[in-house]
Amino acid sequence: MPRRVRHPAISEVLQALLAAPYVSELGQLLEGSPLGRPRKHPAWVPVAYGALGRHFRSYNRLDAELVGGLWTQLRQAVEGAGLPDPGPSPYTYPQHAYWRDLAVKDPERREALLDTFSTLAVAQARRSGLLLPGRKGSLTHPDPSRVIYGDGTVVRPIYRIMPDKDDAADSLAAKGRSGASEGTDTEAVPARERRQDTSAALFQRHDGPIHGNDFVVFFARGDDPGSRIVLGVDRVDAPGREADTAVRLVERIAPLTTGGVQAVVYDGALKGVHIDRVMRRCGLLVVNKVAAAARNDDEVVVKRRPLGTYSHRVGRRSCSHSLHIEDGSVIDMGLADDGTPLRLSTATRKQVKRVQRADGTYRFHLGVTIPCRRSNFTIWLSPHARNDADNLPEHLRLIPPADPDFKRIYGRRNDSESFNSQYKRTLLVDRAASVGWERQLFDVLAFAVLQNSLSAASRHADQPLLRRLETGHSRRSA
């Protein structure tokens, strides 16, 4: 009988948040603010408040819960957790708006928050048996527990571009004036700007253009439900730069694992130049699909380019093969009787090798076996670009889509889309909870804190706390 699917009760959420290290450690970074408004609450409170705001989907609702008894419940839970008592008066949105802005508007403090989050998350992953160096898999056959996968998600702003012509935005703004605002600190926004988010931009995603802010999130997970761990989050600073943000996140996360990661899974946003950078700088394989050369009606035309003529000795004679790369794989091409090109065979992957250079960068080598009726032979290829104009990394894959390992590893990516839709369900009407990208980044980070804390707690629970979230039902807890 399948285990019952359920949503965590608020008492479990409080316990999970206080037991995991995120709330206390990220809170420490908010200590000692340079600006002197006297702090009524300990520094861990803004982090816990942000996470609870995502649990309740609205800061307005969270405030009502806190005043209505949740604050007392939180103080009781804190007693056993070794954190400073938050005192008798509830912390509510106006205080949060102040402390959150201090935390995220200063670039150094923001980077420290994101860095510390990733450090804690990698440690959690390793406690769960993920990203462990030396144990499982190889560069040739990476183990799914040593794969990190990521995705970008565009969150639409609260206000649309032309609010004057937009009923939905008008009604949202009207709600805000009547006190039902979803955590937008309208006081701090001049009236002229109140109804637009100037940090939003038009992002071209595979599913079309979306106006908003684009956030990139990376994960690792085991096979069990509720085992997903968010490893890092960041914001794309301009349209067209999602891949650069993704590479920067990989560069933040991978060194923390000291060799625990073998492969990175991402979608087609990572082009050859990014794939080459991840291989060279981080020493990691990238597993992703090859962008189609063209789409004609329903037919996808796969990318193909010549690789060169390769010869091997058969007895005293030389045998030549005209090799190409098609959809990431090395193929052997010949000519049919009528002169049209013909695929003779697809090479099989033999081994992926990696060497580290004196300057700390890496170089990969791919060994593939070419079938030949006289005698099979193996060639070694460099997957790196020889110069800026070389598009080899755009074409050649260390684990191409046709390889049996591809499906096993690339399949992880579906889970990142599941995280994105879960995050969007914590937002009312599928729009950002705050105005401005820094605050929205804090909202995403706070959701990651909530998710990771629940994931850590569910390792010890009979029923995984995150299971309901992962199966995509939308029933909510009281």
Ligand SMILES: [Zn+2]
């Ligand atoms: Zn041959």
